[in-house]
Amino acid sequence: xxxxxxxxxxxxxxxxxxxxxxxxxxxxxxxxxxxxxxxxxxxxxxxxxxxxxxxxxxxxxxxxxxxxxxxxxxxxxxxxxxxxxxxxxxxxxxxxxxxxxxxxxxxxxxxxxxxxxxxxxxxxxxxxxxxxxxxxxxxxxxxxxxxxxxxxxxxxxxxxxxxxxxxxxxxxxxxxxxxxxxxxxxxxxxxxxxxxxxxxxxxxxxxxxxx
Numbered sequence: 001x002x003x004x005x006x007x008x009x010x011x012x013x014x015x016x017x018x019x020x021x022x023x024x025x026x027x028x029x030x031x032x033x034x035x036x037x038x039x040x041x042x043x044x045x046x047x048x049x050x051x052x053x054x055x056x057x058x059x060x061x062x063x064x065x066x067x068x069x070x071x072x073x074x075x076x077x078x079x080x081x082x083x084x085x086x087x088x089x090x091x092x093x094x095x096x097x098x099x100x101x102x103x104x105x106x107x108x109x110x111x112x113x114x115x116x117x118x119x120x121x122x123x124x125x126x127x128x129x130x131x132x133x134x135x136x137x138x139x140x141x142x143x144x145x146x147x148x149x150x151x152x153x154x155x156x157x158x159x160x161x162x163x164x165x166x167x168x169x170x171x172x173x174x175x176x177x178x179x180x181x182x183x184x185x186x187x188x189x190x191x192x193x194x195x196x197x198x199x200x201x202x203x204x205x206x207x208x209x210x211x
Contacts, residue, residue: 010176014173019161019165025176025183026176030166032147033150035126036105036125036148038122038124038162040117043122043162045103048072048156049073049156050074050141051152052075052076052140052141054077054078055137056080056081060134061077061139061141063095064139065139071099073102075096075103076145077107077108078146079106085109085129085131085134086109088106090115091112092104094115094119103158105124105147106124109127110123110125110128111128153170156168
């Protein structure tokens with residue numbers, strides 16, 4: 001089995017788990033700021049990052065990325081931390097859907113919400129703005145970016161759902177997939193014990209009141 005096929009198998013295994021479980025299995029790291037929030041009905045994202053860094057105010061780099069990113073990718077866009085102009089819109093979602101991309105995560109703003117919701121490609125952004133961006137700088141593709149206080153390298157795995165976005169370094173994906181299974185078993189056993197009536201203090205190893 002090739003290294004890439006092993007990576008793809010690990011991604012499939014991680015697809016069974018919530019972002020919160022992945023975060024726990026990833027040594028409680030890789031979480032993006034809650035300011036990066038979903039704008040569409042579909043919010044589940046699972047795929048390798050194709051990174052874009054924009055010159056603030058210009059989204060030309062997004063169009064370039066949409067022409068290069070392979071199917072199955074998640075566009076992770078560092079818009080420079082400004083939410084005054086948009087990094088993503090309806091045309092972007094339409095093109096991403098056509099190209100077989102699985103989502104967008106950005107620390108910039110988005111607009112055309114009615115279109116985004118109709119297309120229903122998962123989009124996480126820092127806000128909504130009516131102000132469009134210019135096409136005056138090509139941006140940078142496939143370089144490390146910082147989005148939502150998390151560093152994302154090209155090819156890192158992005159896992160997102162209603163709880164938020166988690167970044168798993170590519171070289172940790174297999175280990176995290178195995179730990180997710182262990183974490184899920186731990187959580188299931190804990191819930192079983194609670195459902196059976198066992199004391200919450202015993203299950204969570206808490207000190208009894210007054211002790």
